[in-house]
Amino acid sequence: MNRRQFLTSITALTIAPRALSRAARITSAGVQLVSVREQIGPDPEPMISALSNLGFSEIEVWVPASGAPTAADLRRAMDKHGVSSPSRHWSPRDVGPGNLDRVLAECKVLGNKFLVVAALDRKSTRLN
Numbered sequence: 001m002n003r004r005q006f007l008t009s010i011t012a013l014t015i016a017p018r019a020l021s022r023a024a025r026i027t028s029a030g031v032q033l034v035s036v037r038e039q040i041g042p043d044p045e046p047m048i049s050a051l052s053n054l055g056f057s058e059i060e061v062w063v064p065a066s067g068a069p070t071a072a073d074l075r076r077a078m079d080k081h082g083v084s085s086p087s088r089h090w091s092p093r094d095v096g097p098g099n100l101d102r103v104l105a106e107c108k109v110l111g112n113k114f115l116v117v118a119a120l121d122r123k124s125t126r127l128n
Helices: 003-023 033-040 045-053 071-081 100-110
Strands: 030-032 058-061 084-090 114-117
Touching (some): 033 045, 058 071
């Protein structure tokens, strides 16, 4: 290695970590509510508060089959604690025929930009 290559390498090693650390800063952290499904209960406010206090600013909403908490309940708790929900987790049955209008209405209440269906059953994936 000559002097020029050495100086170039040293300069790159000095500058690169600073540039990478600036580029890698996380501006928001999110969590899926399905990961706390045993703790959420019908009143989402305590769980949303706890998640916000832990530093989470985004949640992916998941609601149990019972339908509690409602989208409106979740939105009130999210607004109170400065949490947003860019996406909503749905089961294949939820987005099935006749349900799409309700699904989209709930997504609108929550401010979702994305609708996530984690898996489709075999019946839903048939072409004929």
